[in-house]
Amino acid sequence: MSVQTQMTPGNCSDCPIRHRAVCARCEVDELNELEEIKYYRNFEAGQTIIWSGDKMGFVGSVVSGIASLTQTMEDGRTQMVGLLLPSDFVGRPGRDGAAYDVTATTDVVMCCFRKKPFEEMMERTPHIAHRLLEMTLDELDAAREWMLVLGRKTAREKIASLLSIVARRDASLSPNGPSGPMVFDLPLTREAMADYLGLTLETVSRQMSALKKDGVIQLEGKRHVTIPDMRRLMDEAGDDADGGFLG
Amino acid sequence: MSVQTQMTPGNCSDCPIRHRAVCARCEVDELNELEEIKYYRNFEAGQTIIWSGDKMGFVGSVVSGIASLTQTMEDGRTQMVGLLLPSDFVGRPGRDGAAYDVTATTDVVMCCFRKKPFEEMMERTPHIAHRLLEMTLDELDAAREWMLVLGRKTAREKIASLLSIVARRDASLSPNGPSGPMVFDLPLTREAMADYLGLTLETVSRQMSALKKDGVIQLEGKRHVTIPDMRRLMDEAGDDADGGFLG
DNA sequence: TCTATTCTTTGACCCAGATCAACTGAGGTT
DNA sequence: AACCTCAGTTGATCTGGGTCAAAGAATAGA
Incomplete structure (x- = not known):
C-alpha cells in the first residue's frame, strides 16, 4: 500500500508489474x-x-x-x-x-x-x-x-488518516479536482478499520459518528462517504506530510 | 532494522553493502x-x-x-x-x-x-x-x-519486544549460546525507547521496573541488562514469531 | 569538593479508549 | 409477514497508560 503515490488505474492492463502511475515504461x-x-x-x-x-x-x-x-x-x-x-x-x-x-x-x-x-x-x-x-x-x-x-495518533486522528488514504487512492472520486468534495465507498467494515488502526470497532464507530456530527464527513448508509473539504479532513488527521496531494 | 535476520559483524568490512550474515558474496x-x-x-x-x-x-x-x-x-x-x-x-x-x-x-x-x-x-x-x-x-x-x-501490544509486551530485538541483534552477548543468559547494554535512553514503542518515558520506566521485580530481566545501573531466560522474555513479548531465533 | 545538568524513578491522579451489553436496521430466506 | 443474521450504533462502566509533579542518581564542570 502506498500513501505517497497516486494511481491512475485502467492503463497498462497487461503490464507484468502494474505501475501506479500512468505507465510509460512498458516494454x-x-x-x-x-x-x-x-x-x-x-x-x-x-x-x-x-x-x-x-x-x-x-x-x-x-x-x-x-x-x-x-x-x-x-x-x-x-x-x-x-x-x-x-x-x-x-x-x-x-x-x-x-x-x-x-x-x-x-x-x-x-x-x-x-x-x-x-x-x-x-x-x-x-x-x-x-x-x-x-x-x-x-x-x-x-x-x-x-x-x-499507530504509535502516536488519537482515535479521531487515526480515523481521519485512514479516510484520507482511502480517498487518495480511490479513483472514482473528486469529479471537481482534488480540492473539491470527494465521494467514495469505504471498502472496509468497521472491524477491518479497527484492525488497521489498532482500535476496537466500537471506538471506530463512535469516532465516525463524531466526525459526521462535526461535519468533517457525510455518511449515507454505513459505507458511502462524502468528504466536503479534503483539507479539513487532513487537518483532523494531524498530517504534515500530505505527499503533495493538495497544493 | 531487521528483526528476522541475525548479523555477524566484523566480516567483510569493505563490502559496499554490508551483509547481515557472514559475507559469502563479496566480489x-x-x-x-x-x-x-x-x-x-x-x-x-x-x-x-x-x-x-x-x-x-x-x-x-x-x-x-x-x-x-x-x-x-x-x-x-x-x-x-x-x-x-x-x-x-x-x-x-x-x-x-x-x-x-x-x-x-x-x-x-x-x-x-x-x-x-x-x-x-x-x-x-x-x-x-x-x-x-x-x-x-x-x-x-x-x-x-x-x-x-504498536497497534496491539500492551506496554509490558512492548518493552519485552524491544528487549528481545535488541538482544537478538547485539552480538556481544550469549557467551553460552542462544539459550543461555544474555547480557548487553541498552543503546537507547528511556525516552528513545518510549518513542520507539509509542509510550511515554514514565511508562517505559515503570514497566522496566516491573520486569525487573518479576525477574524477567536484571538491571545494573540504567543501561546494563541481563536476560536470564530468553524464552521467558519472548513469552512476555507475546511473540509467536521468533524468527527461528530459539530452537 | 560542591554544584549543575541530564537521565531516571516513583507517586498521585485523570482520561481516552477498552469492555460489556443492549439495541437498530438492512437484507435474505422461508 | 415473521424470522434470522450480520453490520453497525450507542450507552454505562472500567482501566491501562498518560499527565503532572517531585525526588533520586550519575556524570561533568568549576
Whole structure:
C-alpha cells in the first residue's frame, strides 16, 4: 500500500508489474516473456489468499478488489499491516514463506506469476528488479508512516488518516479536482478499520459518528462517504506530510 | 532494522553493502569500483544525520554506532520508525528527498557513497540491486512486525519486544549460546525507547521496573541488562514469531 | 569538593479508549 | 409477514497508560 503515490488505474492492463502511475515504461519484449508464465486467480470476499508461514509458489499483483495483510497473535489480537489495492504487488522474490496472512476483503482478482520463472526473469531483466525495489521502498515508506499513526495518533486522528488514504487512492472520486468534495465507498467494515488502526470497532464507530456530527464527513448508509473539504479532513488527521496531494 | 535476520559483524568490512550474515558474496570487481566513490563520515551522539525532506546526496550504511529514523508531528509528538544498527543501509536509491529524520543515537560512523555514481553502478551491477531489494524486503517485514507491536501490544509486551530485538541483534552477548543468559547494554535512553514503542518515558520506566521485580530481566545501573531466560522474555513479548531465533 | 545538568524513578491522579451489553436496521430466506 | 443474521450504533462502566509533579542518581564542570 502506498500513501505517497497516486494511481491512475485502467492503463497498462497487461503490464507484468502494474505501475501506479500512468505507465510509460512498458516494454514489449518483457510482456511477451511474461505472458507465458502469467495466470489469473479469483478470490471471494473473506477468502484467505495466503496463510502466514505457507510456502508461496507465486508472486503477483492485485487486478481488482481489495486484499489485506494481517498479523495475528495466538490470543486472537490482530493487526492489519497493509492494504492491497489494485496495482499493488504481493509476494517476496527470494523468500519462501509468507510473512503474514493475505485475505480478500472484497472479491479479488489477482494476476499471478509462478515464482521460479519470475525470479529467473528478474535476473535477466534488471528493469524489473529496479521497479520492484522502487515499489518496495514505497511500501516501506507507507508502513513507516503508518507506524506514526499507530504509535502516536488519537482515535479521531487515526480515523481521519485512514479516510484520507482511502480517498487518495480511490479513483472514482473528486469529479471537481482534488480540492473539491470527494465521494467514495469505504471498502472496509468497521472491524477491518479497527484492525488497521489498532482500535476496537466500537471506538471506530463512535469516532465516525463524531466526525459526521462535526461535519468533517457525510455518511449515507454505513459505507458511502462524502468528504466536503479534503483539507479539513487532513487537518483532523494531524498530517504534515500530505505527499503533495493538495497544493 | 531487521528483526528476522541475525548479523555477524566484523566480516567483510569493505563490502559496499554490508551483509547481515557472514559475507559469502563479496566480489572483487564490485569492491574496486566502489572504492572510488566511497567515503566515511562521523557523527556525534545526538547529531542529526539527515533532516526529513532534505535532498539526500548520498546513500550508505552504518559502520558503527546506532542511528534512528524518526517522524515528528507539528505539535512535537514523535515516533521512531526504525533503528539502524551496524550493517544497516540508509537512503533511497531513485529518491531525492529523505522521508524522515535520521539521528545518531550514539556516536556513529557511516560509510557513504555519492548517490549518482552509486545508482549508475546499480544499473551496471544487477547483483547490488538484488541485494538492496532483499534488504528492503527485510526492513518491510520488520516495519510490519513493529506495526503489530504498536497497534496491539500492551506496554509490558512492548518493552519485552524491544528487549528481545535488541538482544537478538547485539552480538556481544550469549557467551553460552542462544539459550543461555544474555547480557548487553541498552543503546537507547528511556525516552528513545518510549518513542520507539509509542509510550511515554514514565511508562517505559515503570514497566522496566516491573520486569525487573518479576525477574524477567536484571538491571545494573540504567543501561546494563541481563536476560536470564530468553524464552521467558519472548513469552512476555507475546511473540509467536521468533524468527527461528530459539530452537 | 560542591554544584549543575541530564537521565531516571516513583507517586498521585485523570482520561481516552477498552469492555460489556443492549439495541437498530438492512437484507435474505422461508 | 415473521424470522434470522450480520453490520453497525450507542450507552454505562472500567482501566491501562498518560499527565503532572517531585525526588533520586550519575556524570561533568568549576
